[in-house]
Amino acid sequence: MRIASLLPATTEIVGALGRADDLVAVTFECDHPPGLAAPVVVRSALDEGMTPAEIDRTVRERAAAGLPMYDLDREALRAAAPDVVLTQDLCGVCALPGRTVAEALDEIGLSDVVVHSFDPHTFDEVLTGIADLAAAIGAEAVPLLSDLRRRLEAVDAALAGEPRPRALVLEWTDPPFLPGHWVPELVRRAGAVPTAAADGGRSRAVAWEDLEPPEVVIVSPCGYDLAGAQAQAGPVARRYPGVPVVPIDSASYVVRAGPRLVEGIEVLARALHPGRFG
Structure with missing residues (x-):
């Protein structure tokens, strides 16, 4: 084909x-x-x-x-x-x-x-969409999806009972955008509570002064790699002195609705809970 x-x-x-x-x-x-x-x-x-x-x-x-x-x-x-x-x-x-x-x-x-x-609009729809796409091209999705679900279960087990910080997740930084679609669930699965995000909906622009104080900030600018996220994390960190700021390769692990979303969950979980993952 x-x-x-x-x-x-x-x-x-x-x-x-x-x-x-x-x-x-x-x-x-x-x-x-x-x-x-x-x-x-x-x-x-x-x-x-x-x-x-x-x-x-x-x-x-x-x-x-x-x-x-x-x-x-x-x-x-x-x-x-x-x-x-x-x-x-x-x-x-x-x-x-x-x-x-x-x-x-x-x-x-x-x-x-x-x-x-x-x-897909949600994380579950990403997994369902992988199966549907596999059927459209005559491929077998069961081994891939089984591996992804096994890794998700491992993260869930590692985070059991762990405190979950309030996380400001930025899908864009100038102006600031709060995430939608599957991104809030990724953050929850990684062991944090996303503030003011829209599950399954569109990301939206906000004013800095309207954001509640976070316990951690995740900088995940849409389409940017890790170097781009790190560059944009600097100005964000100056707005929130003393608050941990976590930049992530959004293009690979957050906004691209593919199998590496699971790796994004694993990466964020390690960053947010190093005591559980090292």
Whole structure:
């Protein structure tokens, strides 16, 4: 099967299911599993090197003007000749919307291609979505899901009876955004209580002065790696002197709805409860 994955999370899932060699098209953000050789057919419409404030302003301006956040190379997608296209309709800022993909497929004569939309809102839906995606590409999901659930049970057992600090989780820092979708549950599973987060809903902008004092801050800027999170953690730490600040590679372990969310839970649990994990 020839698979075009237009979402980093689905690329990661395809790899975890042992089908990376079937990928014939990916996006510029698809960096896992390492060593992907498939052509890039989706690129960002934003300039590199922008600050978080500049990105936020540009995204708002483009959305207001009805401009896309991503560019799809239609000819490259046609040349890839996929049997199935993996896409999403969860967030037009985070990835190319499925409706745009469907329109493009029709324009380039690939309207008969199977389109599978991956749109989880909660952590449980991520796991269910992995199983559904596996079925769409003819893969077996049971071994992967069994391993993920085993690791989750190990974290639960290690945290039994452990005090849980109130955690301010920042999905963006300029302006500050509180997380939604599956992120609050990740934090709870890691042994903290996320404040003012929206389970299953969208992240939302807030004012710094409206945030209650936290016992720990988790800096998880959407799409940034660890170095980017560390850079943004500095100004946040100055706002909360004496409060532990934990930056995390959000692009790999928090906002990408794939198997490595479980690794994100493990990483956060170790950071928040070193006495239990070392």
